Amino acid sequence: MSTKPRISELDRIDLGDLVRVVDVAERGSIRRSALAMNTTQPTLTRRIRRLEAALGQEVLQRSVTGVSLTPFGRKLVVQAKNIECVLGRILRMAEGGAHVESKIRVGAAPLPALLILPEAVRLAANSRPEIAVRVFEGAHADLLADLRTGELDLVLAAPAVKARERDLTFKALFFVHLAIIASSGHPLATRRDLCLGDLAAARWAIPSPESSLRNRIETEFQRQRVPVPAKAVQMPSPASLLQLVKGSDVVTVLPIEMVRDDMRAGTITVLHGSWRFSPYAYGVYVRTTRAPSEAARRFARIVERVVQDSGLSRTRAVTQLPRYVRRITLFRFRIITARIKSRTNDLLVHVAGAAPATNAKSGGNNETGQEPSIVECRGIDDGAWGQGRRPSGQSRAGRIRQGL
Secondary structure (H helix, E strand, O other): OOOOOOHHHOOOOOHHHHHHHHHHHOOOOHHHHHHHOOOOHHHHHHHHHHHHHHHHOOOEEEEEEEEEHHHHHHHHHHHHHHHHHHHHOOOHHHHHHOOOEEEEEEOHHHHHHOOOHHHHHHHHHOOOOEEEEEEEEEOOHHHHHHHHOOOEEEEEEEOOOOOEEEEEEEEEEEEEEEEEEEEOOOHHHHHHOOOOOHHOOOEEEEEEOOOHHHHHHHHHHHHHHOOOOOEEEOOHHHHHHHHHHHHHHHEEEHHHHHHHHHHHHOOOOOEOOOOOOOOOEEEEEEEEOOOOOOOHHHHHHHHHHHHHHHHOOOOOOOHOOHHHHHHHOOOHHHHHHHHHHHHHHHHHHHHHHHHHHHHHHHHOOOOOOOOOOOHOOOOOOHHHHHHOOOOOOOHHHHHHHHOO
C-alpha cells in the first residue's frame, strides 16, 4: 500500500505555519517569536491552532510559565526543518537554472509602491527584460511574514518602531519627513502658531492601525500628550488620504515627499505648529539566512538608482529637503528662539526691578534710588553684547544690578 499523501491532505497544511512552529520551538516563547516576526501574539497563536486542527494533534503544551512542545510537536519540528531545507534547495535550483526565466516577488508598503516601484519596474523591463517582476502590496507585518517564509524575495518598507527583525537585513534608501497637511483653503491654513490641541476640533483622517505611518503619528501625539482623534476617518492608503484632503476640510499627516507636487500647484498646504515628527527611513528588507538571488540583487540596484534620480532625501538632515520645506523648518526654529528670548527678557526685567530695593538696604552704588527703566533692560542683544563682546570693566550681573 502506498504511503504517498493525497493532494487533498496536503492542502490542509500551510508550510508557513510549519515555519512558525519551528521559530516558536527555537525561541521557546510565542511572545518572543511574535515580536521577532513583527506580528501580534494572538495572530501567531491562531496560526498554530489552525495547524493543530489540520493535523488533528496538539503541537504545543500551554501553561502558566509558557509553552513547550508535545511529543508529537518535537517530531513535527524535526521534519519541518527538513522540509524548510529542501524547499530552500529547490528555490535556489530554480533561480540558478540557465533556461528558467528570472522571477522576483517584491513586497512593498503603500508609500514605496507609489513613489518608487512604477519607475523601477519600467526600468527593469527595459534594461533587464529577462527579469519578471511581481509586486505585492500589503501591511508591514504581512509583508515581512511572507519574506520570512520565502514567498517574497525582498520587501520595500520602513522599519518597525519597536520590534527588531534580527532574522532580516535592512538597508535604508531614503528618508521621509512628515507634516500635517490640509487643503489650501482650510481655515487653519493662515495660522502660524498652532499646536496639536488646537487641531482637536478639526476633522481628521489617519492611516489604518496596521500602517507604519500610523505608528509614527501616535508616537508624536503621545509625546505632545494629546489623544489621537477618536472619530477620525481611517484609510489604508496614503494616496486615498491625499485625495480626501484635496476635496474637503480634512487634515491628515503625510510625507512631504509625497505631496510636494500638490504644494507647488497650490492645492495643498502644510500647517505650521509646535509638533515635530521624526524623519524615518524606507529601504529594502532581505532574509539574513538566505542570500537574495541575482535577479533580486539586480532589481535592488535599479531601485537605488530610481531613488537617486528622484531626488529623495538620503539623510535625515533638513538641508537635503526642498526649499519650501526648509522654510517651514526655519520658521519653527524662529518661533522657539523668540519664545526663549521673551522668557529670558522677562526674567532679566524681574531681576533688574528688584535690584534698587536691595541696593538701598545694603548701601549699594545706586545713588538715584529710582527703579530702572524696563525698556533699557530689554536691550540685551544690542550694542556690544549683540556683537559678542562684553563691555570692558563690567560684568553682566553688574550691568543688570545698575539697571543698565
